[in-house]
Amino acid sequence: MNAALKQITPLAVRMAATTLILAEGSTSSLIVKQFLRNRGYQAYQAEVSKWLFIVALEEDWAVNDNGLFRVYYFPTLPALPQ
Numbered sequence: 001m002n003a004a005l006k007q008i009t010p011l012a013v014r015m016a017a018t019t020l021i022l023a024e025g026s027t028s029s030l031i032v033k034q035f036l037r038n039r040g041y042q043a044y045q046a047e048v049s050k051w052l053f054i055v056a057l058e059e060d061w062a063v064n065d066n067g068l069f070r071v072y073y074f075p076t077l078p079a080l081p082q
Contacts, residue, residue, distance in 0.1 A: 003040075005040060005041060005042035006040050007041070007042060008036055008042070008043050008047060008048065010051050010054065010055060012036060012041060013032060013051040013055055014055045016032045016035045016036050016039075017052055017055060017056075017072060020032060020035060021061075021072065021073060021074055025073065026071050026072060026073045027072050028069055028071050029045060029048045029049035029052045029069070029070070030045065032052055033045055033048040036048065049070075053070065056070075060075060061074060061075060062075045
């Protein structure tokens with residue numbers, strides 16, 4: 001008998017995306033979806049994409065939309081004047 005899969009939440013998406021950006025420098029909804037599935041979540045592309053975009057807007061992350069998919073990064077900080 002399989003254990004019930006966990007439902008994704010905005011917090012789960014935020015934590016997964018943050019972990020992936022720290023580890024790899026960027027992420028996408030496809031990568032976040034796979035990361036969550038590997039950790040026992042019932043994650044679907046459309047739902048992960050929706051939550052990831054909302055999280056990125058709330059966190060002011062940089063987003064590169066190439067028309068096929070979005071790549072998410074932490075914003076680049078400007079250099080401090082010396």
